[in-house]
Amino acid sequence: MKTLYLDAFSGISGDMFIGALLDLGVNFEQFQTELAKLHVGDYRLRHERLAKNSIYGTNFDVEMNDEKDHGFIEPHDHHHHDVRHLSDICSLIDSSDLSAKIKKQSISVFTEIAKAEAAVHQMTLADVHFHEVGALDSIVDIVGCFIALDLLGVDDVGASALTDGSGFIRVAHGQMPVPVPAVMQMRIGTAIPIKQRTDIQTELITPTGMGLVKEIVSHFGTIPEDGVLLKTGYGFGKRDTGSFNALRALLFETKKSRQTVNTDHDEVLLIEANLDDQSGESLGFAMDQLIDAGAFDVFFTPIYMKKNRPACKLSVLCAPEERDTFVNLLLKHTSTIGVRYQVMQRSIMQRQFKKVETKFGTIRVKVARRDGVVKQTAEYDDCACAARTHGVSLAAVEQEVRRQLSDSLNQN
Template identity: 75%
Template structure:
């Protein structure tokens, strides 16, 4: 399971998001080919890898055939005026039709339209107008379509399962737009924050916008958890997407790609602490318990186990126990309350004595097999990784035990 963490110390925009994902390793040719499924023209993609403050990252830009105003504007109700401009603007319904007619995957279509809808609702509320009256200038719409759809294309290519984020940072003061001055955070961003737990802090030393409506729409659609950098996952890669504004500071979005497979971590310490979260369940069926266990393990729990217990009046019940990193308390507590019938959980921090471990690869007649090497003082244990053995057994049409015996023979020779 892959987790993408957005370190938004300098805000977020669509082009910063895409630049960071390209910097993370998304193949640009493959990205461009997927975007072509939109079946629209009038734009070119520009990618540049450069250095800022001696840190290399990627700047992404949608270069349009004709420059016009960008962003949402209100529609005029004069039918003659509307007819005069009908080729120069796109309403939300037009954008929805364009995305629906594309050959993109259904998942990307739905995700992209959800962001456009969030932004349009915010603009409609800010300008006190009906949703169907909100529209983009033609070229501005194209710019935003490519940015928003491109974000989901890149996430799909990276095979990201979950997106988390730090608190968002915005500037302060005012920015000048077609309608005059707007306070920062801009009204659409503030509108999208209503009713959410999205944390935003302001930097009073930066007098400009750092969070764009597109960036906020993406965060609202994607991020389900805000907090510090994950501490109990394997960091695979990091990337930087540079913003276009000169803020007087390091203007970039940093993204971190994690793998939650705890079993493949190298451990150099012989002790650590874990959190034990528990709930007593007396009204849960076996299938629901199994489903909850699978979700908790997939989310990165160290272990999940059931214990038969008897509660008051001798009612038989199950105690569900979850071991996780202490910093993950809120996430797993929320999962327990979401996926079981419990209305509360208890927890305690526990110390562990553990074996140090690292991994090595053994070349066998069934291909390379990874081996976990665990040690504590003079004690050493070597165990073949189940996933590798199972894969080899399937590929070579042999038994799992035969593969394990082959690995053990080579380890002991």
């Protein structure tokens, strides 16, 4: 499971988001190919990896072709473009060859912004005229955000509190206070946290950025404690803030064994292969690769094959939709030339996680429940880390966790 965490210490905009995802490794050629499905012309994408404040990141721009000047105008100079209504934008996106998911997400963001503009300017949704966000480069920005997110294969998105500036900026409607009215309107009825920096006299959160956050971010908080950090990326902003103006994106991978489970039944795929010509070391390596790829479980069973040859049966449990991934890994990392598989039904306990404070530090505990039966198990990795840090045995840490759990139960 891949989790994207947005560290919005300098706000968020569409171009910053795309820049950050390109910096994380989204293939630019693939990105262009998918964006071409929007079927709009007269624009050019530009990306450049460069250093700001000695930190490397990616600068992303959509440059529009100005027919009057027969050249390219400055990025995001929206005053050269025609205004558009929400219905125009929805029709443009709906008529594209984009996936249904990307169409839905893109239209949702535009609808959020339109609702905010309608409320701010006291008009009907149908009468809202888009200026900055309605320009073609902003349409490319918003659709591009969801294309990049899809190409990165992200399952969940979290974020820090958003940071905005202060003062005033000039837009199509005239002079606006920061945070701009549309951003504040979109915040109504949400728990989206926004911190304001009075030392920065400009906008850091754009309506596009706020609409994007409302659509994709499922939770706000500090940098995730769980999971393996795979990569860090930076997408640069265009405004001169006097500070490091970038959106930092952190890509984490979380093992399935640490995910919350809210059902008491599901389906798994069992993939098996018989192996009689592979060393124990290479089998251990194969197991590590399968676990790291997100298998629910991997195990070996001693067997005897034809001519009474000793061998082992390698079994992998995974999600049914991940069949091709694990079949390819088995073929790559073992000597087998074929595998067998079957879908199996499981009855399982619902699973959640909690943290227990001990004298050895914070330890995560897995809590499984079903029909009145409760099981609590300390996470091995946390216990092992605490044991190494404090120079005690693993059993001592596990005993301390059990004591804390028992004390908590007695108090309740």
